Amino acid sequence: MALPQRKQDATDTRLAAVTLPNGSAWLTKARNAALGRVSVMGLPARRDEYWRFTDPTTLVDAAAIDADVLPIEDNPEFSKNDALRVVFVDGVFDAAASDDLSLAGVTMTRLSQAEDITWAADLLGTLEERGQKPVERPLAALTTAMATDGLLIHVTGQAERAIHIRYDRKNVGADVSLHHVVKLDAGTTVTVLESGAGAARFASNMEVDVADGAAFHHVRAQGRDHGRRMNTHIFTRIGEGSTFKSFTLSVNGAMTRNDCIMEIVGDDATAHVSGACVGDGEGFHHDDTVFITHDAVGCESRQVFKKVLRNGAVGVFQGKILVKHGAQKTDGYQISQSLLLDGDSQFLAKPELEIYADDVACSHGSTSGAIDEDALFYLRSRGVPHKTATTLLTLSFLAEALQEIADEALAEDLRDRLAGWLDRHQH
Amino acid sequence: MLEIKGLKVDLEDEDKSILKGVDLTVPAGEVHAIMGPNGSGKSTMSYVLSGKDGYTVTGGTATLNGVDLLAMEPEERAAAGLFLAFQYPVEIPGVGNMTFLRTAVNAQRKARGEEELSAGDFLKEVRAKAKDLKIDAEMLKRPVNVGFSGGEKKRNEILQMAMLEPKMCILDETDSGLDVDAMKLVADGVNALRSEGRSFLVITHYQRLLDHIKPDVVHIMSNGRIIKSGGPELALEVEHNGYTDLLAEDA
Numbered sequence: 001m002a003l004p005q006r007k008q009d010a011t012d013t014r015l016a017a018v019t020l021p022n023g024s025a026w027l028t029k030a031r032n033a034a035l036g037r038v039s040v041m042g043l044p045a046r047r048d049e050y051w052r053f054t055d056p057t058t059l060v061d062a063a064a065i066d067a068d069v070l071p072i073e074d075n076p077e078f079s080k081n082d083a084l085r086v087v088f089v090d091g092v093f094d095a096a097a098s099d100d101l102s103l104a105g106v107t108m109t110r111l112s113q114a115e116d117i118t119w120a121a122d123l124l125g126t127l128e129e130r131g132q133k134p135v136e137r138p139l140a141a142l143t144t145a146m147a148t149d150g151l152l153i154h155v156t157g158q159a160e161r162a163i164h165i166r167y168d169r170k171n172v173g174a175d176v177s178l179h180h181v182v183k184l185d186a187g188t189t190v191t192v193l194e195s196g197a198g199a200a201r202f203a204s205n206m207e208v209d210v211a212d213g214a215a216f217h218h219v220r221a222q223g224r225d226h227g228r229r230m231n232t233h234i235f236t237r238i239g240e241g242s243t244f245k246s247f248t249l250s251v252n253g254a255m256t257r258n259d260c261i262m263e264i265v266g267d268d269a270t271a272h273v274s275g276a277c278v279g280d281g282e283g284f285h286h287d288d289t290v291f292i293t294h295d296a297v298g299c300e301s302r303q304v305f306k307k308v309l310r311n312g313a314v315g316v317f318q319g320k321i322l323v324k325h326g327a328q329k330t331d332g333y334q335i336s337q338s339l340l341l342d343g344d345s346q347f348l349a350k351p352e353l354e355i356y357a358d359d360v361a362c363s364h365g366s367t368s369g370a371i372d373e374d375a376l377f378y379l380r381s382r383g384v385p386h387k388t389a390t391t392l393l394t395l396s397f398l399a400e401a402l403q404e405i406a407d408e409a410l411a412e413d414l415r416d417r418l419a420g421w422l423d424r425h426q427h
Numbered sequence: 428m429l430e431i432k433g434l435k436v437d438l439e440d441e442d443k444s445i446l447k448g449v450d451l452t453v454p455a456g457e458v459h460a461i462m463g464p465n466g467s468g469k470s471t472m473s474y475v476l477s478g479k480d481g482y483t484v485t486g487g488t489a490t491l492n493g494v495d496l497l498a499m500e501p502e503e504r505a506a507a508g509l510f511l512a513f514q515y516p517v518e519i520p521g522v523g524n525m526t527f528l529r530t531a532v533n534a535q536r537k538a539r540g541e542e543e544l545s546a547g548d549f550l551k552e553v554r555a556k557a558k559d560l561k562i563d564a565e566m567l568k569r570p571v572n573v574g575f576s577g578g579e580k581k582r583n584e585i586l587q588m589a590m591l592e593p594k595m596c597i598l599d600e601t602d603s604g605l606d607v608d609a610m611k612l613v614a615d616g617v618n619a620l621r622s623e624g625r626s627f628l629v630i631t632h633y634q635r636l637l638d639h640i641k642p643d644v645v646h647i648m649s650n651g652r653i654i655k656s657g658g659p660e661l662a663l664e665v666e667h668n669g670y671t672d673l674l675a676e677d678a
């Protein structure tokens with residue numbers, strides 16, 4: 001089907017400005033194929049149904065908008081966690097700041113240095129391409145095409161340590177695309193941590209292939225820079241008896257769109273995706289978009305998203321559970337909630353269920369509320385100051401999402417940062 | 428200690444007057460009881476004294492040791508020594524009992540310019556006081572009042588009171604929902620805290636609590652006013668005859 005003329009023109013203009021990075025033949029092939037997908041689908045526009053609540057303009061435009069660089073903290077996220085560290089500064093690999101990429105249980109290479117790696121050649125772009133149905137995600141294809149670097153992680157055993165990818169910033173105007181591919185062999189485990197704002201405009205894909213009985217844990221924190229814009233995609237295929245868990249903390253940022261597309265293809269698997277975000281001011285727009293496909297028997301999925309919004313901040317949640325024919329005994333749970341700290345902020349939610357099996361238990365709920373005045377008074381009547389009481393209640397609101405992080409030390413790290421942010425943002 | 432003069436209070440959202448000129452003085456070291464029919468304004472008075480939103484004071488004063496209570500924020504009133512044991516303690520999912528108690532104790536200490544309690548000392552103190560009230564350690568680990576039975580909530584109020592060591596304690600129907608043994612425990616908790624520098628205002632419907640906590644004065648509230656004050660025998664009179672005669676006397 002031909003694209004509407006306006007969309008075709010906008011897409012053509014934008015793609016004409018794209019130069020694909022150099023790389024080995026297989027990579028060039030994958031990039032060209034992805035670019036081809038973009039031109040067929042067309043880039044997202046304000047009127048697209050999937051972008052009803054979030055204006056994609058600043059993510060699509062040829063030029064990125066500058067964003068002030070926040071100095072890097074003394075003690076950035078996850079720095080206390082024992083992990084192999086890989087650092088990108090404005091999307092450029094920083095060898096001096098990074099550890100050697102060797103890790104027991106894992107073989108790792110950078111995308112920009114990849115020669116003939118059969119497993120990666122077979123996988124890169126394929127999960128993204130699968131994820132284009134039934135809903136098109138042209139930005140993800142654009143990222144596959146344009147990504148200059150990233151990690152190709154092949155997990156062949158129990159990864160000895162977590163892999164922590166840190167995205168630092170130096171340049172106010174950097175426009176960055178990265179693409180990671182993670183392949184977990186059967187029965188293996190790995191934890192991948194990501195942190196930092198990454199760039200003025202940061203796009204990333206992560207394709208995760210979780211083979212039978214494997215476990216993938218992912219925790220990320222998207223920095224604190226106010227002006228940064230981000231669009232991220234996670235595509236995962238989840239095998240029999242395996243586990244996929246991903247948690248995202250977003251603080252500040254002008255624009256965030258996090259898409260997570262999960263496909264359960266093996267029986268008795270578990271897929272959990274969750275997130276907490278806190279935003280202050282009209283310049284904050286945060287969108288979590290999730291699509292989970294159950295295509296196997298006896299699987300469990302959970303989506304838990306919590307947003308704290310104040311001073312005109314906007315939060316969006318679009319989440320869909322699709323249970324295919326024969327995906328019996330599916331247990332699907334989805335909750336999205338916002339805590340609006342004033343009357344100016346907004347939460348827009350679109351929860352969806354589409355079920356073609358008869359023996360399933362799926363529930364979803366979405367709520368928007370204010371601080372519980374009775375609880376606030378109770379705390380204050382015990383001498384807890386207004387600000388502290390509000391912080392306590394806000395953290396308690398976020399607790400259900402943070403509980404989704406399996407590793408208590410990681411959860412504690414993020415909880416402390418949230419408490420700090422909340423204290424700074426109370427008036 | 429607590430001095431209330433001509434206190435008049437309306438609901439903020441409705442054109443309705445609840446307290447119609449309350450006069451009440453509780454001297455230091457004394458225990459006073461308030462009884463009165465449902466809806467007479469007892470809880471409203473305790474909320475207004477502790478600073479809850481939703482009420483408009485249209486007249487009168489309330490002071491704690493000479494300091495104007497009504498001008499302060501709720502947390503300042505608490506730091507000044509006021510404590511209200513709620514008729515309906517609030518459940519706060521997601522906030523741990525211990526975190527809550529420690530935050531409250533240390534916030535009050537800080538507000539008064541005292542040193543904060545160390546984690547170890549705090550823990551020791553809570554454990555000892557919880558044991559006296561037969562509150563088990565598992566309960567303390569749970570979120571504030573979540574999953575507590577009615578009686579457990581009330582005991583938790585007394586634990587908070589014991590930890591915060593306030594000067595002026597208002598107990599709003601702390602006895603309702605307690606079994607006989609628990610009432611004895613709570614009364615023991617209150618009696619242990621009785622001292623020259625601490626006063627109690629005990630709101631109750633039943634004589635039984637007053638058998639354990641001997642009041643110096645009993646007040647009867649009706650329709651937003653104190654209509655009669657007397658000795659402990661007044662509570663016995665209510666127990667036997669109800670409010671009909673007292674109300675008729677007032678009219």
Ligand SMILES: Nc1ncnc2c1ncn2[C@@H]1O[C@H](COP(=O)(O)OP(=O)(O)OP(=O)(O)O)[C@@H](O)[C@H]1O
Pocket residue numbers: 438445463464465466467468469470471472481514
């Ligand atoms: N927020 C409110 N909205 C409407 N009416 C209220 C509100 N708060 C109190 N009232 C009314 O004010 C009156 C006094 O209520 P209050 O709770 O103070 O009574 P009480 O003496 O504590 O009663 P009880 O013995 O039943 O606990 C009642 O008629 C009650 O319905």
Ligand SMILES: [Mg+2]
Pocket residue numbers: 469470471514599
């Ligand atoms: Mg009452």
